[in-house]
Amino acid sequence: MKSLLLVAHGSRRAASNDEVRELATHLEKHTNGAYGQVACAFLDLAEPSIPDGLRQAIHAGAREVIVLPYFLSAGRHVVTDIPGEVDLVRAEYPDVSITLAAYLGASPGLVELLAGLAEQD
Amino acid sequence: MKSLLLVAHGSRRAASNDEVRELATHLEKHTNGAYGQVACAFLDLAEPSIPDGLRQAIHAGAREVIVLPYFLSAGRHVVTDIPGEVDLVRAEYPDVSITLAAYLGASPGLVELLAGLAEQD
Numbered sequence: 001m002k003s004l005l006l007v008a009h010g011s012r013r014a015a016s017n018d019e020v021r022e023l024a025t026h027l028e029k030h031t032n033g034a035y036g037q038v039a040c041a042f043l044d045l046a047e048p049s050i051p052d053g054l055r056q057a058i059h060a061g062a063r064e065v066i067v068l069p070y071f072l073s074a075g076r077h078v079v080t081d082i083p084g085e086v087d088l089v090r091a092e093y094p095d096v097s098i099t100l101a102a103y104l105g106a107s108p109g110l111v112e113l114l115a116g117l118a119e120q121d
Numbered sequence: 122m123k124s125l126l127l128v129a130h131g132s133r134r135a136a137s138n139d140e141v142r143e144l145a146t147h148l149e150k151h152t153n154g155a156y157g158q159v160a161c162a163f164l165d166l167a168e169p170s171i172p173d174g175l176r177q178a179i180h181a182g183a184r185e186v187i188v189l190p191y192f193l194s195a196g197r198h199v200v201t202d203i204p205g206e207v208d209l210v211r212a213e214y215p216d217v218s219i220t221l222a223a224y225l226g227a228s229p230g231l232v233e234l235l236a237g238l239a240e241q242d
């Protein structure tokens with residue numbers, strides 16, 4: 001089973017964390033069965049943590065997990081913190097493949113999306 | 122003249138601010154003359170500020186400016202801070218139309234973009 005874990009920063013504002021949870025639900029619908037599970041996890045300030053999110057996916061049967069950073073810039077969180085959390089769980093489950101996808105801000109499609117948002121006015 | 126101002130949070134990390142500047146350049150190329158000017162501005166920690174970015178656009182000849190928040194969640198920055206900065210400049214230039222576009226995280230196309238990023242692995 002292949003699972004997808006959307007990873008966000010996490011916020012003190014519960015509604016922001018709920019936006020991420022809702023996005024994971026939409027992503028699950030959109031990918032239409034391509035992943036056995038689509039969930040989210042947070043680097044800080046909200047639950048589950050990234051290691052707990054990965055462990056939950058693995059306990060649910062994932063043998064492959066794609067970690068997708070919902071971040072706009074390649075700062076410390078994307079470059080150091082998220083890979084560090086992922087490595088913790090790689091060491092616990094060496095037979096599970098955990099792959100880090102590119103972070104959102106690196107997506108070439110972002111420009112088109114932004115242009116579309118601007119045109120809606 | 123209609124201009125587009127991409128508004129980001131701003132970071133202590135210069136490379137993150139440069140990512141936003143580069144994105145504004147790509148956005149200008151992508152929109153291919155639809156806007157007289159595409160620039161960026163920052164809520165905090167980087168220059169220009171949002172009011173200065175708006176003033177620069179207006180001094181360059183803009184009579185209409187679209188402000189596009191490069192933010193993932195509808196937190197205080199999107200709901201209160203950015204509209205507040207925009208209102209400052211609206212009061213200075215009542216004959217210029219300044220419109221706030223939806224923030225990036227509200228884009229319905231985000232789900233498809235994220236699904237595409239996950240599939241690249």
